[in-house]
Amino acid sequence: MSVAGTNYARDDGVTGIxxxxxxxxxxxxxVQCQQILRFPWQRVYQQTLDDADYGLFSTxxxxxxxxxxxxxxxxxSNEWVLFSKGDSxxxxxxxxxxxxxxxxxxKGDAKTQFLLDRGLEVQTALRDSENVKKxxxxxxxxxMTSNQAGRFVARQKGLEDLRVVQKLQNALDSLRAEGALRSIEARY
Known part of the structure; x- marks a missing residue:
């Protein structure tokens, strides 16, 4: 999103669920909160780690x-999916x-890191919307994106014909079977 030629939006210009x-x-x-949408994600993520006056959403x-x-x-909730073109x-x-x-x-996204951690090669983009074009x-x-946000970004870029190829259900099932999700689930 850009406002007046900049690479960010502020307060009312930041929209979404x-x-x-x-x-x-x-x-x-x-609590007074100012919302600022900036790119690239990796820079914002690092700024949040470096400066206690910053928060980060959604991550x-x-x-x-x-x-x-x-x-x-x-x-x-964030359902991770792999999309392909509809005619794939x-x-x-x-x-x-x-x-x-x-x-x-x-780049810097947990979904991308999930694939990299499992040895898959991933071409990373600074903005997820670049992947729609690719x-x-x-x-x-x-x-690799989330179901709801990915469809939203694709629609904004004029691409509606997407197909969910893999919902990572196998990975989720195996993590649950190993007990790896218990500590995460216990926090909520």
């Missing part, structure tokens, strides 16, 4: 990030099947 929820929370808590709460922030949430013939039975395809992700042009075969 997470920003609306945050406004309601700040109002109820009687995935992962085991690696747990000790880095004081958390409030969750404010939304790609079929995945497991996350491992995705290894043979070109995958696009968002998918349309055939520069990537799969786009």
């Amino acid at each position: 997470s920003s609306d929820i945050l406004r309601a929370v700040c109002e109820r808590a009687q 995935a709460r992962t085991a690696e990030r747990e000790g880095l922030f004081k958390w409030v949430g969750p404010i939304a 013939s790609i079929q995945l039975n497991s996350l491992d099947d995705a290894r043979r395809y070109r995958i696009g992700g968002y 998918l349309e042009r055939g520069q990537i075969d799969l786009w």
Whole structure:
């Protein structure tokens, strides 16, 4: 999003479900919050780590990030998916099947890191909207994103014909079976 040629938006210019929820929370808590949407994500993430006067929303709460922030949430659920173009013939039975395809992700994003941690190659973009263009042009075969936000970003860029190829259900099921999710679930 840009305002008057800049690479950020402020307060009323920041829109969406997470920003609306945050406004309601700040109002109820009687805390003055200024919302600023900036890019690239990695810079904003680092600024939040470096400066105690900054907060970050929305970001995935992962085991690696747990000790880095004081958390409030969750404010939304986030279903991670791999999208392909609607006319794609790609079929995945497991996350491992995705290894043979070109995958696009968002630099510094937990979903992208999830794939990298499992040894998958991911082409990273500074803005997730760049992956929509790459998918349309055939520069990537799969786009790692969240279901709701990904569809929203794609619609904004004029791409409506998407297909969910893999919902990472196998990965979720295996993490749950290993007990790796118990500590996360216990916090909520």
